[in-house]
Each structure stands twice: as C-alpha cells, then as structure tokens.
Amino acid sequence: MLIKIKFFALYKEKAKTKDTVVEIPNNSTIQDLCDLLIENYPNLSKFKNNIIFAVNYEYQDNTYILSDNDEIALIPPVSGG
Amino acid sequence: MLIKIKFFALYKEKAKTKDTVVEIPNNSTIQDLCDLLIENYPNLSKFKNNIIFAVNYEYQDNTYILSDNDEIALIPPVSGG
C-alpha cells in the first residue's frame, strides 16, 4: 500500500524533503514505517526513539496499524506559543 | 482635639454628608470615635459592628489611639474591580 509522509521543522531539515510517498506491505505498523524511514533517511536515525507520529492529524503510538492512503506526519517536539 | 472624618458610598448616603470635623478628648480610640459618630448619625447605628476605619490612609483596628488632625475614613465593604 501507499503511505503519504510529511516532515516538519527539524525532521524536514534532516530528511532534506518536506514530503514523500512510500510503499509498505499491508498491515504494517508505525514502527515498521519508522524503520523504513530511518533506512531511507539515515540523518533521522539519531531521533529514532524521539519521533512522534500523527496519522490523519491524530497522534498514534508505534503499534498503530496503517491503512492505504493514510497521511503520516513525523512530529518533532512541539514548541509553539 | 479635632479629627477630620470622611464618609464614603453607603455610609455617606446614610450620614447624609461626605465629611465633618468632630472634637473628641485626647487619647480617644477609634472605638470612642465610633460611639460618638453613631450618636451623631443614628442612621449608621445598624452598621456599628461592620464599620472599618482608616487613619491617614491605613486601616486600623478599634483600639488605635487617635491624634490631633488625623484624617479618619469610614470604609464600607469595598467592591472595586
């Protein structure tokens, strides 16, 4: 299945892109996706235990099972205000 | 000695005046003054246990000993804001 990925702030700078689309087996979890992204963007590897994921605008933990066309965002520690 | 008295808000309406000067023996306390004022302004008698006094802009309790030319204010319950 195809998953849309968005990178923001620090992770966007490290990945050197603001978005991408990856192909991943059906029923993959966020953890599987995280492993794949770290492989594709080795600059992100130092953050691998810090990355928070959002799926379709909601925070989800790493056991969350992805669906086709989900929009995933890698959320660095927020600092609004 | 002479003591200047100021009335505000509710007490001003009850006393029907905003200020007065009273003569009172030396070393009188606020309690003595209170008793005198209640005598002079019987409309205030229902508040006699509620009246708070300020002497020269500071709150004082009823044992405070007055001095010549003190400015006394009868302070109703405040309600600023």
Add this chain to the structure above:
Amino acid sequence: MIKITEKKLDPELITNKVKNPENGAVITFLGTTRKYTDNKKVILLEYEAYIPMAELKLKEIVQNIEKKWNIYDIYIAHRLGKVEIGEISLVVAISSQHRKSAFAACQYAIDTLKLTVPIWKKEFFQEEAKWVNEP
C-alpha cells in the same frame, strides 16, 4: 504604574506601557460591567473611591508584586463614575519573562484589589439601586 480616573480606560494603551522586549508573556485583564447580577438586569453602574487611599493601596499591590515575583512591568487602572454595561471598569496589565508568574501576579492583583482598595460599586437596577457588598 497605577491610575484612577473618570475617563474611559484604553486597554491597548495600557498594555503597550507594560510591553518589554525582554519579556515573553503579557497578560491583560479587563473587568467589565455585566448586564445581569443574580439574574436582575443592571441599568448602570457607578464607582466611587477614597482616591488618595485607593492610590496608596494600589501602589502597595504593585510593590508586593515587584518583591514577590520580580515583575516590574505592571499597570493597574480603575475607572470611577458612571460606567455603562459592557464598558471597562478595571484594567490590570502585566508582562514578565515567563507566563506562570505573570498569571499568578495578575490574579494576586485583582484578588487583593477586591479586598483592600477603597473603591465602591453601586448597581442601578430597574426598581432600586444598591451598593455591592452592602452589610
């Protein structure tokens, strides 16, 4: 700074006086006259003060905030006289480096003002008028 005035209060002007580029938080509190008190319709409010003592007590509040929170950008302004519904009777503006102390100081200022500053509010209803907190 403190101010007691019969003129309309300008919250933007007052807020701008406490802004400071070294601060990250600005809080402006407005006390406004409410249309209803205990479900009774208020027509008008009128404020009276023992002005020199009220000024002194407001200055004490400012000094206490300076000592307690190291906050020096404070402006408290209170209006006197007739105040229409929806108009502003009180402005407390505070700015500080961090927001938690600004919130604490702002609430302290209002709470203390309502306990200690000799200002009185009279509410005019359709059929009667009453000093607030009348014993």
Add this chain to the structure above:
Amino acid sequence: MIKITEKKLDPELITNKVKNPENGAVITFLGTTRKYTDNKKVILLEYEAYIPMAELKLKEIVQNIEKKWNIYDIYIAHRLGKVEIGEISLVVAISSQHRKSAFAACQYAIDTLKLTVPIWKKEFFQEEAKWVNEP
C-alpha cells in the same frame, strides 16, 4: 474561534471578538518573542506548523474549555513565519462571567497548546539557528 496566520496578530481585534455584555472578565494573553534565550541574544524567530493538524488541535482545546468551564467566548490565534523581537506570536483571549474560570481556562489553553499543537519555533542567534526543544 481559532486562527493560524502569517499576518501580524491584532490583539485588540481578537479581544473584541470575545467580549460579551453578559461577561464580567476578559483575559488576553500575548506570547511575544523575547530578546534573550538563556542570555543569548535572539536575532529572529521563525514559526512553522502542520497547519491542518494544528487547527484541529486548537479546536480541541476550544471544545475542552467549553465542556470543562462552560466558557464559549474563546479566541486562540497563532502566527507563523518570521516574527521579530517583541512581536506577538500567540494571542489567547477569553471572556467569561467570572474571572477565576477565565484564568484557569486561559492557562489551560496555553499549557495544552505548548504540549500538543504541532507548531515549531526556530531561534536564530548571531552564530547559529536552533529548533526549540530539539531532542
């Protein structure tokens, strides 16, 4: 109401949107960019957001305040892009019948925003630039 914008925030306009003659308390919080962070001089700040998710999370904050405090006059606005020193990055305006709930709700809004809303701030110093809270 919520707003995420690259334009300068107008706190007076925002505050006027939450005013309501049935309310007696109005609080406006401004988050402003500070000249110093840990004693280092800041040249400029830049904010970025995951806009649709940030809007959703801000709406959740508003809904939680409605449920928790029965307060319905709320405006949260956040600026994005370059923000100069002393300029406003955040406005939270709340009005309610009584001040205690307005203060509690305002602090809740800011605290929750800083924990959950996907907005990021980059600080530019003389010699480097750094995302705040970088792990």
